[in-house]
Amino acid sequence: MAGLLRVRGASQVVQVCREGEKVLRGASMKDIAVIQGENGRGVGLVVDGNGLIADLGFDDVLDAKYSDWSFKETVLANGSSVLPGFVDAHTHPVWVGDRVNEFAMKLAGATYMDIHKSGGGINFTVQCVRSATHKELYDPLVQRLWSMMRCGTTTVEAKSGYGLETESEVKMLEVLNNARQEHPMDLSITYCGAHAVPRGLSSDEATLSIIEEQIPTISDLSSKGQIHVDNIDVFCEKGVFDLEQSRRILAAGKREGWRINFHGDELHPMGSGELAGELEAAAVSHLEEISDAGIAAMSQCGSIGVLLPTTAYMLRLRQPPARKMIEKGMAIALGSDFNPNAYCYSMPLVMHLACVNLRLSMEESLVAATINAAAALGLSDVCGSIEVGKKADLVILSAPKWENIIYQFGCHRDCIQHVIKEGNIVYSTKEEAIDVS
Ligand SMILES: N=CN[C@@H](CCC(=O)O)C(=O)O
Numbered sequence: 555m556a557g558l559l560r561v562r563g564a565s566q567v568v569q570v571c572r573e574g575e576k577v578l579r580g581a582s583m584k585d586i587a588v589i590q591g592e593n594g595r596g597v598g599l600v601v602d603g604n605g606l607i608a609d610l611g612f613d614d615v616l617d618a619k620y621s622d623w624s625f626k627e628t629v630l631a632n633g634s635s636v637l638p639g640f641v642d643a644h645t646h647p648v649w650v651g652d653r654v655n656e657f658a659m660k661l662a663g664a665t666y667m668d669i670h671k672s673g674g675g676i677n678f679t680v681q682c683v684r685s686a687t688h689k690e691l692y693d694p695l696v697q698r699l700w701s702m703m704r705c706g707t708t709t710v711e712a713k714s715g716y717g718l719e720t721e722s723e724v725k726m727l728e729v730l731n732n733a734r735q736e737h738p739m740d741l742s743i744t745y746c747g748a749h750a751v752p753r754g755l756s757s758d759e760a761t762l763s764i765i766e767e768q769i770p771t772i773s774d775l776s777s778k779g780q781i782h783v784d785n786i787d788v789f790c791e792k793g794v795f796d797l798e799q800s801r802r803i804l805a806a807g808k809r810e811g812w813r814i815n816f817h818g819d820e821l822h823p824m825g826s827g828e829l830a831g832e833l834e835a836a837a838v839s840h841l842e843e844i845s846d847a848g849i850a851a852m853s854q855c856g857s858i859g860v861l862l863p864t865t866a867y868m869l870r871l872r873q874p875p876a877r878k879m880i881e882k883g884m885a886i887a888l889g890s891d892f893n894p895n896a897y898c899y900s901m902p903l904v905m906h907l908a909c910v911n912l913r914l915s916m917e918e919s920l921v922a923a924t925i926n927a928a929a930a931l932g933l934s935d936v937c938g939s940i941e942v943g944k945k946a947d948l949v950i951l952s953a954p955k956w957e958n959i960i961y962q963f964g965c966h967r968d969c970i971q972h973v974i975k976e977g978n979i980v981y982s983t984k985e986e987a988i989d990v991s
């Protein structure tokens with residue numbers, strides 16, 4: 555048999571879960587599955603010709619079992635830890651136009667909405683994206699996907715939302731679809747035409763244009779196989795789209811078969827958690843201002859809270875009540891929220907912030923950045939853990955204990971040795987550890 559990859563000599567393989575769990579809640583978030591090497595016996599795994607995990611365990615056992623397999627490559631993990639590739643459950647990676655000046659404004663006391671109202675924020679990016687060509691959007695997107703991959707991310711949710719009218723939203727979705735074909739990163743694509751109210755329209759007029767024009771056009775293009783959309787998103791926020799407008803837009807997206815995954819309860823309590831329960835949303839992001847009733851509704855319907863510690867940190871917001879969510883049995887995931895307001899694509903840094911500011915343990919952070927983030931995107935049957943039959947999406951560290959990827963904050967460049975996507979080595983700082991046969 556011909557396999558794609560053999561990884562051997564690791565100190566530990568951090569599976570995260572091993573019983574085919576689709577999502578972890580409550581106390582089970584603390585109890586991650588790890589195969590630990592012992593007494594000089596290394597551990598590793600076998601990847602089949604389709605890039606899927608065929609087996610894992612002690613090297614001597616795997617060597618005997620797969621002695622008649624040949625492998626395209628072997629990674630000698632050399633006493634280091636192997637983790638699942640990270641899943642980033644919330645990003646805005648398609649944009650042009652520099653907004654570094656807004657950081658100084660924020661440090662001087664401006665709020666997110668002050669910047670938005672003064673002509674900066676989303677509407678500034680919208681202006682730049684509307685006048686950009688396909689290539690001008692595609693090239694930086696691809697660079698950003700590589701940057702994310704070098705931080706260990708192998709699957710990412712990616713939104714449109716800087717077009718806010720049909721032609722430019724379609725352009726953004728086309729750019730994302732092209733990247734999905736051409737880049738090794740797995741993308742879950744989200745239509746976010748309700749990211750802001752475009753200049754010149756009221757929020758009611760924008761709602762109508764989304765429901766009567768944008769969604770039908772995108773739906774038509776997807777039924778012709780020209781673009782693919784996985785999720786629908788709305789920025790449900792005071793001064794943007796209110797609860798009723800959000801309900802109408804999300805319900806219209808749901809009728810198209812798109813998964814509901816929206817921005818809610820970020821700056822003001824909007825009742826977004828409760829709306830998620832009513833619409834059976836797959837996920838809601840931010841949730842700094844979620845109510846107790848919202849937590850109960852999301853726990854009840856299995857909707858996943860995607861927490862974004864970079865944004866709460868950058869904007870000095872109240873932190874989302876992550877401990878309460880876990881106690882109440884609500885599933886939580888993590889995302890980087892990479893966008894021109896919060897310029898961070900590093901999931902290791904996101905996990906670190908989640909530990910310090912959201913008070914998660916390192917195990918809970920890892921679960922939220924792998925299997926639960928995959929669940930938020932409906933992908934936890936194919937990625938998010940190291941289990942037989944799943945994609946061989948892996949991060950191999952330079953350290954023997956996995957916790958280093960969170961502890962060594964800002965140091966992922968030194969801590970990550972190899973990133974593997976479906977059995978192919980896509981990034982490596984240690985070429986000499988790769989044996990090509
Ligand atoms: N809150 C709304 N959207 C983004 C910000 C996008 C932007 O400022 O460009 C977020 O998730 O943080």
Ligand SMILES: [Zn+2]
Nearest residue numbers: 644646817891
């Ligand atoms: Zn966002």
